[in-house]
Amino acid sequence: MIDLYTWGTPNGRKVSVMLEECGLPYQAFAVNISKDEQFAPDFLKISPNNKIPAIVDSDGPDGKPISVFETGAILIYLAQKTGKFLPTDPRKFTDTMQWLMWQMGGLGPMLGQAHHFRRFAPETIPYAVDRYTNETARLYGVLDRQVAATGWLAAGEYTIADIASFPWIARHEWHGQKLEDFPNLKDWYDRIWAREPVRKGFEVP
Numbered sequence: 001m002i003d004l005y006t007w008g009t010p011n012g013r014k015v016s017v018m019l020e021e022c023g024l025p026y027q028a029f030a031v032n033i034s035k036d037e038q039f040a041p042d043f044l045k046i047s048p049n050n051k052i053p054a055i056v057d058s059d060g061p062d063g064k065p066i067s068v069f070e071t072g073a074i075l076i077y078l079a080q081k082t083g084k085f086l087p088t089d090p091r092k093f094t095d096t097m098q099w100l101m102w103q104m105g106g107l108g109p110m111l112g113q114a115h116h117f118r119r120f121a122p123e124t125i126p127y128a129v130d131r132y133t134n135e136t137a138r139l140y141g142v143l144d145r146q147v148a149a150t151g152w153l154a155a156g157e158y159t160i161a162d163i164a165s166f167p168w169i170a171r172h173e174w175h176g177q178k179l180e181d182f183p184n185l186k187d188w189y190d191r192i193w194a195r196e197p198v199r200k201g202f203e204v205p
Contacts, residue, residue, distance in 0.1 A: 002026040005046060006053040006205055007033050010167035011108065014071045015053045015078075017201030018163050022082045026055075030205040057081075072104045075160040085160045092155035099146070099154040099161035103168070107143075110135045111168045114175045136175045143169070144182040151188065158192075166192050170202075 004019065004026050006012035019026045031037045031052050038050045047054035047069040055074055060066030061081075068074045079086035087093050114132040117125060143153065143165065150156040153165060169189055172179055179186040192198055 001058050003056040003058075004028045004053060004204070005031050005043060005055070007031050008205065009033070009052065010111075010171060011051075011071050012053045013167040013170075013202055013204070014164050015055065015074050016204035017167070017198050018075055018078050018085070018160065020197035020201040021163065021195075022078055022084050024078065024082065028205045071164065072100055075100070075164060079160050085158065085163065087155050087157065087159065089155075092157075096154040096159045096161050099159075100164055102142075103161065103164040107139050107165055107168055110139060111171075111175055115171070118176060119174060133176045137177060140169075140172075140175075140177055140182050140185060143188075144185040147188040148184040151191070153188075162188075162192060166198070167202075 002019065002024055004015060006016060006028055007030060016028065031040075031043060033052060037043065038047070038052060043054070044050060046056060046067045049069065051069065053071065053074065054067065054069040055077075056065055056067045057077075058065050068077050076086065086096055110132060113128075114136045117128040117132055121128070146153055152158055152162055154161040166189070169179075169185070170193075179189055
């Protein structure tokens, strides 16, 4: 059994979607970040960077419990545990990993800043709003061009790179973006949202 500690954010939904896609048994525990529950000592033992999500797998690689934090590491761990959504062919593996790193190092952080300055900042800072909205549009364009050829972000198939990126694009209204402006991205988005495990994962916690 896997214990998932999470909240209803794009990063949280990456892992709940992955667990649903893999068909792994899990139980979810809400960590309400609006109430600073991510700073609780027990949670910090699992996620020392006080960020959700994190997991504890009672059946780790050596049969002993293992905890994993950081979404990229969790997705890789679950993919290797199940043999799903991470190709073993060296070229496809590398392609998937580079686009996963693109999500973690670029797409997520930049869209997160757009969220903050467009919706949550205590004062409107036009420079910051413009900077992160424009960078978001650029990244949407990168994704749109990438999926145009094969339909998926990496390796010509549905992988953890898609699973990692989708929950961020699901909040396109927060970014000041219209999916209709990116037709290939919209097609990618619609096909992923049509997957039942994705919709179920979005209901967690």
